[in-house]
Amino acid sequence: MIRTHILVCTGTGCTANGSLATRDALLAEFKKYGLENEIEVVETGCMGRCDLGPCSLVHPDGTFYKEVTAADVPKLVEEHFLKGRPYTKLLPQDPRTQHVVLTQSDFTFFNSQLRIVRDNCGVIDPENIEEYIGRDGYAALGKVLTTMSPEQVIDELKASGLRGRGGAGFPTGRKWELMRKAPDFPKYVVCNADEGDPGAFMNRSVLEGDPHSVLEGMAIGAYAMGSNRGFVYIRAEYGLAVKRLHIAIEQAYKYGLLGKKLFGSDFDFDLEVRIGAGAFVCGEETALMRSVEGRRGQPQPRPPFPAQRGLWGKPTNINNVETWATIRPIILKGAKWFASIGTEKTKGTKVFCLAGKINNTGVAELPFGTTLRDMIYEVGGGIPNGKQFKAVQTGGPSGGVIPAEHIDTPVDYESLQKLGSIMGSGGLVIMDEDSCMVDVARFFMEFCCDESCGKCPPCRVGTRQMLAILERISKGKAELADLKKLEELSIVVKDASLCGLGQTAPNPVLTTLRYFRNEYEEHIREHRCTAGICSDLFVSPCENSCPLHMNIPGFLQLLKEDRLDDAFDLVIMDNPLPASTGRVCQHPCENRCRRKTVDSAVNMREVHRYIADTIFEKVTAEQILKRLDQRKMPATGKRVGIVGSGPAGLSAAFYLALLGHNVTVYESAEEPGGMLRYALPDYRLPTETLEHELDLIRGLGVRFVCKTVLGRDITLEKLTSDYDVVFLAIGTWEEQDLGVPGGELKGVFPALDFLNRISHGERIDIGKRVAVIGGGNAAIDSARTALRLGADVTIVYRRSKEDMPAILQETEEALEEGAKLITLAAPVQVLGENGRVTGLEVAKTILGKYDARGRRAPITTNEKYVVACDTIIEAIGERVDGAVAEKLGLQLNKSGTIKVDRWTLQTSHPKVYAGGDAVTGAANVTAAMGFGKKAAAIIDRQLAGVDRFRQLWPRPRYSNTVPAQTGEGPRSVGKLVPSEERRSSWHEVSHTLSAWEAKSEAMRCLRCDLKAHSGEGNGHDSHEHNLQPAVNA
């Protein structure tokens, strides 16, 4: 007796991963132990998780193994089959639950599916007709031929509500009825297996896993429509599917399930396979029929429709693989059952292919009406590497791109159409924040352009012209008028093309223009591709992700060449606060560093800290200024007033002074620096570091007027009359209220107020125990400050630790210093006695649905407990000071931020510009500086009338040879002061890199700025191209 089956997936995906070798190794190993009579190795079709291949499933226990290579087999056989325990090394982890799973039914990807079409896939051996019969195979055909009239079959289908799965969703019953009524004879039935969408392989998985279900469906259809001959049209590159179809047909003939007088009736049915050459257009039914006839696959105008004049001029019915495979379960289980699944207008299930930036790549069958959110986050397991979901492309190259805001759409034909997309074959390409929508449109347009058959000019010429425009946009060489042209062309191509290929080709362009127009404009206006895909528009991924667009490979190379002064010249021009940001930047550059794929990201932030610290130590401010002054432009006589001396204001001031303008900065506090001075504690950013940088800015001629509050000491009206241009960089200085009872008690501090007062040297009595509420940098700064005041500190955050927006390293350091962290806890009320805080009551939260940013929303439970404390610091977010903003008389956004034009940073007052946190809401130092830099470029162009900004930059020559060897060895990080010392000291917690460490970091750079195709020749030209200053708006 066979006691165990081990199913080995031999679909195309798993075969490519070596599943045939796995199968052979299993057979050999079982033989070795004499198990061949009790364990059977069964080859099956696709189990749906090609990314985990070779996949294997053991029955009867149902254990699911991933990545079973031949090398794993001896250990697997020993563990599972001899010792009877799961071989844990090959068990997959469910990204949804983070648990290792044993069986398919424990895996969210599998257990959230409803398998009707793919019921047999990955379960039976597709090359053995008896296994199919053992699962009720051909019982539906038998039932139809012995008990039902053709009309009854059609009525059953009509009642079931089945719609064609090829994409258009035409009701199958009605289609069959029209065909049945066609008077001509013979009639043909055709299976369209010309699956060609990038990222779509649902039809292949059915044909490879359960070919008989398609054959049976076609035989039933032929009977119902009065046809005796069928064709399966499949592309040649689906080699395995073709082979299995042939085997299935041969076996069906042998068992008398195809051919003459089936089931003793008068019905004959013959079926053959026709191979296509893989032209996308041959999926269009009229082109497909010509190809079946052996002619060139080109579409024909409709009418006549295939049911009137199809193959060889005779009535023909064409259905998609999935439609045919759905017939059998409807006949067996009844129309009523089928109609109970799905939405009101679209019944049953659909096989979807999940591809792109998603954890669970594969094939999944789900009922219509499942939301995109469930498909992506439940079935798909979410977005890898903690990235944010951006959009999903449905329906292949002729489908549309649906943005994150529509993630709750229940998927059916109508809902997708409403969003400008289509169901198509059911392919879902998931895109994260690193996907560029212009590039997506360009990619799909390139595909359609390549695949256009050339018969009709709108498609042939139109797609080529659209592609040319998209290419210009992605190279930064387009104009805004091109967008209008693109839209006009889209409409012409859509309306005038002969067949579906041309009619749908503009969909990706139209939907991306509809939902992501800003991205197109960004490419055109600013020559930027924020996603970092259009490589003509940036130096390197690190530069592109830096809000200041620092030429990072440049300064790393200069350091490598031991040219510290040149490196500093470049760094200070790119980033006016290189030492400060070298300590506090969120370093988005590291997220995009390609070195990460080798070992870990280059520590770029600390290298520019090293460069700046070393220069500030060795060289006096006068000497540095002498060098800077060489680049300063002659005085323009124009006056610029800046309000706010935080990162945004300082950056704008630095560049505007260099450009020759007369700059005055107003500051409400005693000293300039804003958040840098007053919100960032000394242990993180020592004031003297900031002073070095302020000295340079002062030295360039910037005048600071402190203790001057906007709206109290000076009005915007006065500023606009005194200055040619005013730049508002007033930041976000109001802490958001927690909004729970007890917030008024003594001992509750807003984080900013707390940090500000401490930095002013005030002694605040915080008692022994402090609770900090929040998970951002302000929360961590407050916690570490309170620790240094001698308190016992607990950080309370409502989500999980991974969701904390604070810089991870800062959080870790805080925990090392002794802070406690309570996650999944939301404040309910502040408890107090005699008007003073005694504790914080929190409720346990559980993580619920994913929000649009890909974080799971906390849901408050009834389980409450109290965190005893004497002081509570609220750090849940900052906003623009409402009292100041209101008096400005400018248009504000709903969130209270200042409204600006996204491209010009102009406010509702033509002379007033704004940037930084005051515009975006609380962000971070470098993001604010990026605004300051951009504003300087814009304001200068406004004042000077020409674009002079990029002339400021030095152009040091450095080697542009790809490094033959990039330094090996681990990443260097600044050494930390031991935690016990740190916690009682206000001194800086981390040391600057040593010269050797900094250089070894520079050596680790892979020089992604060197491109083979810079388009402007090689050598120094390309170097100059690369050295373009970042802001060239």
Added chain:
Amino acid sequence: MNLDELKKLKEKAQRQVSLREGNKKYRVVFSMGTSGIAAGAREVMTTMLDEIDKRGIDDVEVAVTGEIGLVDAEPVIRVEENTGEKVTYAKVNAEAARKIVAEHLEKGKVVAGLAVGKPKEAEKK
């Protein structure tokens, strides 16, 4: 092919594929740790599989597990019924295995002399 032939073919083929569908009435679990194997559990299992085949019993699945702790009573097997009832047999030799198949798996009668302790109802979830 006609409907009857298809039905017959299905019944035959079902034996093959039903293993993958679960829901068998009995599940026989062999303790296949070192001591089980040393005491001859592997041979006993082969005998039992043959016997099940010979009698054409469909509603049984046979599995192995690790050491279950009754070292001096090996070979040990456990017969689990889908009702939740579990019976453990100790010192099962080839002859006993055949008897368990004939009595317990075919007729549903516990082989009293071989069973360890009393069959008890497993806790129902």
